[in-house]
Amino acid sequence: MHKNVTEVFSSLEENIRLIEDLYKDCADVVKRRMWIGENHYPVYALYMDTMINRELVETHIFRNLMFSMGPVSWDRPLDDILKYGMITADVAVETDLNKALKNMMSGDTLLFADKGEGVLVINSKGYPNRGVQTAESEVSVHGAKDSFTESVRFNTVLVRRRIKDHRLKTIQIVKGARSKTDIAIMYMEDLVRPEILAELQRRLDCFEIDGILDGGSLEQLLEKKWYSPFPQFQSTQRPDKAASALLEGRVVVLADNSPEVLMLPAVAGCFYQASDDYYDRSGIASFTRFLRYVASVLAFSLPGLYIAIAAFHPEVFPTSLALSFAASRQGVPFPLAVEVLIMELAFELLREAGIRLPGAMGGTLGIVGGLIIGQAAVDANIVSPIVVIIVALTALCSFTIPNEGFASAFRLVKFFLIFLGMFLGIFGFVLGVLALLVHMASLDSFGVPYLMPFAAGEVNGGSDKKDGIMRWPLRKMNRRPVFTKNGARRRLIFKDYTRDQ
Template sequence: MKISNNIDDNIREFKRVYSDCSDIKMQEMYVGKNGKLKCFLAYIEVILPGGKLADSAFSKLSDFLMTIDEENVKSTIENDKACISELALKYTMEESVQIMLTGDAVMFVDGCGFAIKIPGSGYPAMSVQETDSEKVIRGSNEGFSDSIKTNTALIRRRLRSTGLKCREINKGVRSHTNVDLLFVKDLVKPGLVSRIQHLFLQFEIDQIADSGVLEQFAEKKWYSPFPQIQTTKRPDVAVMALLEGRVVVLSDNSPVAIILPATMNNFLKTADDYYNRTIAASFARLIRYVAAFMSMTLPGLYLAVTNFHTQILPTSLLMSFYEARLGCPFPQVIEVLMMELAFELLREAGIRLPGAMGNTIGIVGGLIIGQAAVDANLVSPIVVILVAFTALCSFAIPSEEFAFSFRILKFAVIIMSAWLGYFGFLITIYWVLLHLTKLRSFGYPYMMPFVGAELNGYEDEKDSIIRFPLRKLKKRAIFADENQRTKLKLKNKERRKE
């Protein structure tokens, strides 16, 4: 519906749309030299409270309109003779109605067939804070906030390049949530951004409450326990992904950015891997890979060995296991499952409980329950140690979504190992590896660079389990455009050799 030149028609339609909305302030006023030109201003109360009206673009515009003739108002606004760059004109009622929902004000002027968008202060939101996850020893501790504009600015501050592009789409039939697709134009592969945008435009939903909604619609194999899209709360991680030729998706009202495509190797990296020296970074990565494997396999391997293949254990160790289990009424598999489920319950309770109380439940609760179970001869001490060590391994995985995959698969390994012993253990590991080799993230092998490393001349292997020195990482990851793979050029080689 086009906006009428008659302001009374526009006011009537606007009030009809926003009837029964007490939080929306609407007021009529008159401008012009003679004060006879009727205007109408509408805004959400919290966006432009009374004290801020005097400091807003609306104040500058109204002051200017009071100095010109009524018949010149339309041409003045259309030609931006008021020199207020923040103003924008909307020519349909649908657009003008949506203006306020993005945190701006809207103004109608009699005789003008358009609405004026006046920027407001935006919705209240949390400011930039330190991340409560993805902790690093070295590097920035800034995290994303709930405001998409703030998050975009945090990325812009770190990547001051004209090649950084931001494409905005609107999702949510009722929520009208802003979603930004960020990419570096000359680094991203042709067609990837359009493919991602088309993927998001394929569905309609009432509300996008968090970027996790977009993540679920973007994953092709939703039934896989492994996430095919990386998430982060850190702007520096998002910038690193952009410089690899990947796409970062931000959703309003969410402090979590999603990065795509992603491979298994991306989930085991941290930001400070690139801020620390090669030896320290490589050692930390090796620990994470070992921890990821053990968090899934350790309880199952214990059951397979102690129930079926005791001959591979030294006699003294086997006797220690036997003596520790004296008096325990349950089979070993029940012991392990019982303690694993108790620990998962403690972990979930610690997350839901507030602040210090949650940390207390996680630590003290685990100690008390474990000690009480051992004293009551319900479980053996070795099982408590085993479960605690497995939990430590899962905490060493940087990505929570990726760690959750191993926590789920751990129970499959336990059941198969208790049923078929070492053969059940191997069958489960084989199935997981087979699934990982078949998994794709927007066409890229999930196991890169451990499979398909030749696609990028084996350059990605230099940044996998072992992180080569930065001077050796001259090529970008496989995600980048083929013509922009070089990211590091060294100069003055002769002088450096000296």
């Protein structure tokens, strides 16, 4: 774009020459001269052929301008077109040419007029998009089944359907010098902590990039400690989960072209929460959540702990169990640590291949491939049966973590502990676990400690722990988490109707 041109020319011909120069060799950009009104006033329309609602633009707006409109004033044409020619309510006059052309590239229609003080920007977005479907990566038994799409406009609507409150605010910004990606920031005005919102806006202002094509790219640019394997934003495909975060005083960031949204602040406990936890009874939800915590510990510690004990401290095992382990390794040519690494790497390859293959084929490969490779490896005396059991149990535990990003971080930690256990035994394993805890304790998400509420003392009267490892009954969870602004923590007033009158 011509950097020295920022305002719309008053001359129609000058605007046409500029547009023809800017969008030369752009086959999908429609440039159309028209004569409207009874006096055949000259105008110039500009729009993206594949990103508009064609019926709205060509059948209704253009037809109305050309055949149903009276004479157009030569002095103030845009006023007449706005008053008598527009059948759509979402239309505005824009004097900044750069902003107008950005809107056109997003699906709006521009209408230039001679002697007009600006250009008409008509909302005509109608580009093809994927319909609302089930969230594939966050399947739930109870609750809503819809998921976010790749359109930021539709995604904000899915959230608005659940929170019909005028205090739900949306800030619209654009990032990406070339992609011009629309980003929406949603928050509850009376619940969000101002310092969190200000810090988010500060970080957004700290970078410029050619393009943002997905929310994952935005997440990496906004993270404070980018080198950490642990995510400092919580992502979700479920609108009900995003709405729940907003009602807790958190901020939701939506990026166009991304079916996932980012929620902040995000602490470790957030990644263990599933939507079903709040639709099931508290006892069932607490049991399943406790299983997730135990499984997550086993997912990163079990292989390294087994190597550290079996290779360096076999006396820890009962005699019969130690003899059984030793007998199962008869004929295996590799050291114990190499056995575990072979099976772990084989399973990681199966996991990656299963993700890349389409649909049910990927799941079939993971199950059948794991069974075949494991059995063949045992029959060939490459690995022992106990190692296959350890690796399979570790993989099973990793699948119980609801958030894929958090589970992937534990996969990296698993290999870190395997190598420490391989070289330093139980002392190296314990040292690795301590290093992990220190690292997680050093993290924060927009000023909120990452291990909140487990390692930050009694905060918010201890009510944050009511939604920690255990999920208390909903009638007891009457206060919002620590994310919420001071003075707005109470969310439930419950009168006990079970007492005798």
